[in-house]
Amino acid sequence: MMNTEIILALVLLAVHVWLVPMAFSLAHAKWLLGARDETVELSLLTLRAKRAAANYMESLPAFLAIALLLKIEGVDSGSLALYWLSLRGVYLLLYVLGTPIIRSLVWILSVAVMVNMALLLF
Secondary structure (H helix, E strand, C coil): CCHHHHHHHHHHHHHHHHHHHHHHCHHHHHHHHCCCCCCCCCCHHHHHHHHHHHHHHHHHHHHHHHHHHHHHHCCCCHHHHHHHHHHHHHHHHHHHHCCHHHHHHHHHHHHHHHHHHHHCCC
């Protein structure tokens, strides 16, 4: 109960922070593998992926705190946690593709799901 969802949230963190930006930056492999002392021009997709990662890192601590509290209290919210994870995955895709309004709606839905998770504690 919630173990899988917490692990998946951390896997999604790795996707956001490392895998997606790295995939869009492979042209700068020497820079990626080095000390990164010099500045390189990152692609538009890489910059979008980095902004999406920053957004994810803002919401991940709240999600993890709520998920851990639910686990400690023995409250099953696995489906809500999976909805949140799915929405955050879709958000990443929409952000990288540059889809503005739908992306914001998906973010709002993910916040609503997290609020619903928190309400299960009361």
